[in-house]
Amino acid sequence: xxxxxxxxxxxxxxxxxxxxxxxxxxxxxxxxxxxxxxxxxxxxxxxxxxxxxxxxxxxxxxxxxxxxxxxxxxxxxxxxxxxxxxxxxxxxxxxxxxxxxxxxxxxxxxxxxxxxxxxxxxxxxxx
Amino acid sequence: xxxxxxxxxxxxxxxxxxxxxxxxxxxxxxxxxxxxxxxxxxxxxxxxxxxxxxxxxxxxxxxxxxxxxxxxxxxxxxxxxxxxxxxxxxxxxxxxxxxxxxxxxxxxxxxxxxxxxxxxxxxxxxxxxxxxxxxxxxxxxxxxxxxxxxxxxxxxxxxxxxxxxxxxxxxxxxxxxxxxxxxxxxxxxxxxxxxxxxxxxxxxxxxxxxxxxxxxxxxxxxxxxxxxxxxxxxxxxxxxxxxxxxxxxxxxxxxxxxxxxxxxxxxxxxxxxxxxxxxxxxxxxxxxxxxxxxxxxxxxxxxxxxxxxxxxxxxxxxxxxxxxxxxxxxxxxxxxxxxxxxxxxxxxxxxxxxxxxxxxxxxxxxxxxxxxxxxxxxxxxxxxxxxxxxxxxxxxxxxxxxxxxxxxxxxxxxxxxxxxxxxxxxxxxxxxxxxxxxxxxxxxxxxxxxxxxxxxxxxxxxxxxxxxxxxxxxxxxxxxxxxxxxxxxxxx
Numbered sequence: 001x002x003x004x005x006x007x008x009x010x011x012x013x014x015x016x017x018x019x020x021x022x023x024x025x026x027x028x029x030x031x032x033x034x035x036x037x038x039x040x041x042x043x044x045x046x047x048x049x050x051x052x053x054x055x056x057x058x059x060x061x062x063x064x065x066x067x068x069x070x071x072x073x074x075x076x077x078x079x080x081x082x083x084x085x086x087x088x089x090x091x092x093x094x095x096x097x098x099x100x101x102x103x104x105x106x107x108x109x110x111x112x113x114x115x116x117x118x119x120x121x122x123x124x125x126x127x
Numbered sequence: 128x129x130x131x132x133x134x135x136x137x138x139x140x141x142x143x144x145x146x147x148x149x150x151x152x153x154x155x156x157x158x159x160x161x162x163x164x165x166x167x168x169x170x171x172x173x174x175x176x177x178x179x180x181x182x183x184x185x186x187x188x189x190x191x192x193x194x195x196x197x198x199x200x201x202x203x204x205x206x207x208x209x210x211x212x213x214x215x216x217x218x219x220x221x222x223x224x225x226x227x228x229x230x231x232x233x234x235x236x237x238x239x240x241x242x243x244x245x246x247x248x249x250x251x252x253x254x255x256x257x258x259x260x261x262x263x264x265x266x267x268x269x270x271x272x273x274x275x276x277x278x279x280x281x282x283x284x285x286x287x288x289x290x291x292x293x294x295x296x297x298x299x300x301x302x303x304x305x306x307x308x309x310x311x312x313x314x315x316x317x318x319x320x321x322x323x324x325x326x327x328x329x330x331x332x333x334x335x336x337x338x339x340x341x342x343x344x345x346x347x348x349x350x351x352x353x354x355x356x357x358x359x360x361x362x363x364x365x366x367x368x369x370x371x372x373x374x375x376x377x378x379x380x381x382x383x384x385x386x387x388x389x390x391x392x393x394x395x396x397x398x399x400x401x402x403x404x405x406x407x408x409x410x411x412x413x414x415x416x417x418x419x420x421x422x423x424x425x426x427x428x429x430x431x432x433x434x435x436x437x438x439x440x441x442x443x444x445x446x447x448x449x450x451x452x453x454x455x456x457x458x459x460x461x462x463x464x465x466x467x468x469x470x471x472x473x474x475x476x477x478x479x480x481x482x483x484x485x486x487x488x489x490x491x492x493x494x495x496x497x498x499x500x501x502x503x504x505x506x507x508x509x510x511x512x513x514x515x516x517x518x519x520x521x522x523x524x525x526x527x528x529x530x531x532x533x534x535x536x537x538x539x540x541x542x543x544x545x546x547x548x549x550x551x552x553x554x555x556x557x558x559x560x561x562x563x564x565x566x567x568x569x570x571x572x573x574x575x576x577x578x579x580x581x582x583x584x585x586x587x588x589x590x591x592x593x594x595x596x597x598x599x600x601x602x603x604x605x606x607x608x609x610x611x612x613x614x615x616x617x618x619x
Binding site: 074079118 | 562
């Protein structure tokens, strides 16, 4: 009776899910990722990972993404995406000056500051 | 004699107003309870003793002057992803270790304005990503009913504190079940309001289109009172709801006669623990005896909710957590260039689950995949909303178990990230729909662990949701307390 949990379990844990989603995905218009270029992803995310970590996360991501085929297999032609559940379009507030953080308060939590600015290492590597 | 730490918020309010005890007495009782239980639970990351004392003393002055605010002098805990001015806020991450925010989030400032006493900041899964509070950089929280078990998550610290009496009420955040599931696992009441009802300003963002702040309390009326204190439009959150706020506590005493209650087919069978199912069924039968019209309702798209969630939530988290880059706050690991500094800082500062979700989200949003993953998941979200809309054309509320199981053992689901994700199968759909839902404790399983019952309502349907929740609370008559809360309290 509990379709959701059974299919979710099977769809997540196996390459071939019991309900035949994999079969349906064959007709999907979307490219299924075969190999994830995990090094590129880690670079885009600006997270310096070791080779071992890259290998582990790469494997885990591929595993987790198997469930994406369930979502991709659903016919959604003409369905509008939902990004906000309430029918609100524009959110206006009065355009008036209000109190904000002082510069000192804004800088107080920073790891490094100089002359009232956030201080960072050199931006361009010119070596 | 009742220890003051065991009072409900309603009873404490009456006691304060009658002069039976002071806000300082109440704070002392809660802090004494924490002194006993924290060694076993680790519900708190920070206890703000000085700030709480000042607030309690101010509350006593106001009480003496007849100030009627309902939360005046009530000791509450806040999840540590809710920023509090001058009080360390880490979201349980190394990357924010030591950060003292220069401002209060809207929920925190509304609670202060209501005269509440903020006892401290509670533990969570790092950046609210998890279902057990084991993903905290500062160590896990334990379940007060059995300290070998998890309290659920990610608001596990808030739930454990309320269950054991080291706070009379608390707030958490719920992105996929992070208030309701820990409430279920700790025998407390936890509510996720309609998306937009509570401002997210000052809530450290995880998945912005799903995150909502909500209350955890020991009773349904207490949870309603907590929620009422924080709802409302906020110019600082463009997604906060700018229409009329729904009534929350107006119908608590009305019962369920004549209400139509839908039992969600897909959450009523396989995959749910038999003891949980049996307890749920018993409550549903009692609701029917109490005059509700109970029908079975199928939500076919719910089958895809978990999969859609694990595309949407990581995608939004990868964007939100880009702000932690070692420049403006928190941790910095030095590097030769700014980019190297950022990459090293983020590698050192984020734990494994957060790293995994950032990578997953970064991948899902990267060129060529955006529409296939995020776009498609947002369309599935529409299908799910359509299912809910059609259900709410036939019934007033939907019900199900809150969690497929009672509290699981510490370490049981940490090895494989996927197994942990299933803990949220009953709760995730309402986040995707943006609807409100609440968990109410209904009994204990054979191992003595609490079982939670979930009531879902259409957007802005808080009034009927709390109405049914209050009746479930009366029918279940769940009065058990965790052993830790009833053990002899040592006076320091």
